[in-house]
Amino acid sequence: MQIQVNTDRNVEGHEEFSAQVKAKIEDVLNRFNKHVTRVEVHISDENSDKGGMNDKRCLMEARLEGRQPVAVTHQAANLNLAIQGAVDKLKNVIESTLGRLDNH
Template identity: 35%
Template sequence: MEILINSDNEVKMDQAGKDYFRAELQDSLKRFEDYVTRFEVYFSDETSNKDTPGDQKCVIEARIKGRNPEIVTSHASAQKAAFDASIDKIRTVLDRVIDQQRGH
């Protein structure tokens, strides 16, 4: 299972930050590794330098074997909060999709 972490120019993220989010995602979504070939995480700051509540955005795309990608988006005041919310959303989506696949 491949995990890619990306961010726009407004988000300051070093390799340690990318490694942290990669490990968190891998731990949180490990049970889906037989179904998902790749996760892509994209962080952005929607208001650039302004300190606006809810301006941190996290998008997670899950590439499921034999299906179109599933994408979720979350906004929060902090990167970690947006990431955690996106993890919860993609977990729900993957549970639904995989349950549907098993049923057919």
């Protein structure tokens, strides 16, 4: 599973931060490793100059082998919560998608 982390100009996307995001995704999605070929992560700070509630956004798109990509987004007060929320949503969508296919 390839993981690509992208940040906007308002988020510092240094190597350590990217490594932490990748580790979190690998930990949660490891059991889907044979189905997920790629995960793209887009992290942004919607209004960095003003601050505010739930202005950190994480969008994740997973490419499932032989299927259409699935995408989720989560907004929160800080980056860690936005990333964790998106990972949890993505896990649920993948479980649901693969579960439906197993039922047919």
